[in-house]
Amino acid sequence: MLLDPFSIAPLGSLKNRVAMSSMTRGFAGPNHLATPEMAAYYGRRAEDDVALILTEGTIVHLTGDGYNNVPHIETAVQAKSWAPVVQRVRSAGTLLFCQLWHCGRISHSDYTGGVPPVSSTDRPAEGINRQNGKPFGTPRALDPNEMTTIHRQFVDAAQNALSVGFDGVELHFGHGYLIDEFLDGSVNDRTDRYGGSVANRCRFALELLETVIGSVGADKVMVRLSPSREMEGIHDWPDMGAMLDYLVPAMSGLGLAMLDISCARSDYALTSGRVIRMVRPHWKGFLMGGASLSQEQAESEIRDGHLDMVTWGRFLLANPDFVGRLRAGAPLEEFSRDMLETLR
Numbered sequence: 001m002l003l004d005p006f007s008i009a010p011l012g013s014l015k016n017r018v019a020m021s022s023m024t025r026g027f028a029g030p031n032h033l034a035t036p037e038m039a040a041y042y043g044r045r046a047e048d049d050v051a052l053i054l055t056e057g058t059i060v061h062l063t064g065d066g067y068n069n070v071p072h073i074e075t076a077v078q079a080k081s082w083a084p085v086v087q088r089v090r091s092a093g094t095l096l097f098c099q100l101w102h103c104g105r106i107s108h109s110d111y112t113g114g115v116p117p118v119s120s121t122d123r124p125a126e127g128i129n130r131q132n133g134k135p136f137g138t139p140r141a142l143d144p145n146e147m148t149t150i151h152r153q154f155v156d157a158a159q160n161a162l163s164v165g166f167d168g169v170e171l172h173f174g175h176g177y178l179i180d181e182f183l184d185g186s187v188n189d190r191t192d193r194y195g196g197s198v199a200n201r202c203r204f205a206l207e208l209l210e211t212v213i214g215s216v217g218a219d220k221v222m223v224r225l226s227p228s229r230e231m232e233g234i235h236d237w238p239d240m241g242a243m244l245d246y247l248v249p250a251m252s253g254l255g256l257a258m259l260d261i262s263c264a265r266s267d268y269a270l271t272s273g274r275v276i277r278m279v280r281p282h283w284k285g286f287l288m289g290g291a292s293l294s295q296e297q298a299e300s301e302i303r304d305g306h307l308d309m310v311t312w313g314r315f316l317l318a319n320p321d322f323v324g325r326l327r328a329g330a331p332l333e334e335f336s337r338d339m340l341e342t343l344r
């Protein structure tokens with residue numbers, strides 16, 4: 001089942017049910033351009049028959065960056081640099097989505113062109129930014145009249161991505177970045193209509209989603225959520241059940257048809273697997289998730305109707321020939337951190 005072709009709306013025909021998660025790599029060229037090495041890296045996975053690839057997080061606007069050497073898709077030149085990646089992946093019959101990323105307060109003015117990062121809050125994230133070894137920057141809480149500026153950044157980035165042939169975009173609503181900073185009641189401390197109640201905490205995400213869907217169409221838009229994930233221990237959104245009961249039908253009501261539930265490297269059963277079991281009964285659309293599942297676990301999640309496709313990150317980094325190995329029943333290389341040093 002996992003390795004058999006299938007068809008699902010709105011994606012259409014897929015080679016199998018294996019998807020590559022978005023993973024930060026930090027190999028973009030000068031001016032945050034995609035490079036030929038990146039085309040080869042994604043191309044190897046596509047040619048090995050990964051059916052759907054989500055790019056590494058791609059920054060929608062300079063003021064949303066927070067990392068060294070990650071790609072941007074703010075300008076036409078940046079968008080064009082992705083054309084060879086798109087061409088190589090799509091000629092292997094693999095679908096390619098661009099993950100659109102705004103880091104919010106998981107950043108520092110070193111990365112944003114010198115301005116303070118923006119967030120739902122003016123409280124900095126705890127800890128040290130491993131990118132520059134400094135504490136995370138003190139953010140500036142967005143003013144309600146600035147929300148449309150952020151919408152515009154995502155719309156422009158989505159249009160840029162589609163203009164160079166991506167099959168769609170994934171909006172990164174997870175992992176403690178900008179959108180999650182509104183959804184997560186342990187971060188969002190606002191007292192205006194963007195904070196407080198469940199509906200208020202969901203407002204920023206829903207307005208953004210409505211604007212992007214209105215601009216590029218629901219069949220091009222996927223959302224990544226991580227209501228339960230690793231964050232120095234397992235972290236769940238406060239009111240997770242009430243949030244999901246409100247947010248999931250509301251996103252569906254806006255036409256959203258594709259959802260990716262992730263957990264940032266944690267245990268599936270304790271985090272995203274649990275969330276998927278809460279969401280699935282209320283969600284008629286396409287759903288994918290995973291966290292280094294075994295082939296048997298993946299097959300059983302699909303067979304039991306929990307997932308339509310299964311995402312892998314670390315196994316796909318370690319094994320450019322992951323699908324071939326699954327087909328052959330060959331052992332998989334284990335991931336190790338030194339593998340991050342090159343685009344293998």
Ligand code: PHB
Nearest residue numbers: 023024057172174175264
């Ligand atoms: C990371 O580089 O550690 C990272 C980046 C983006 C994510 C999660 C983790 O969504």
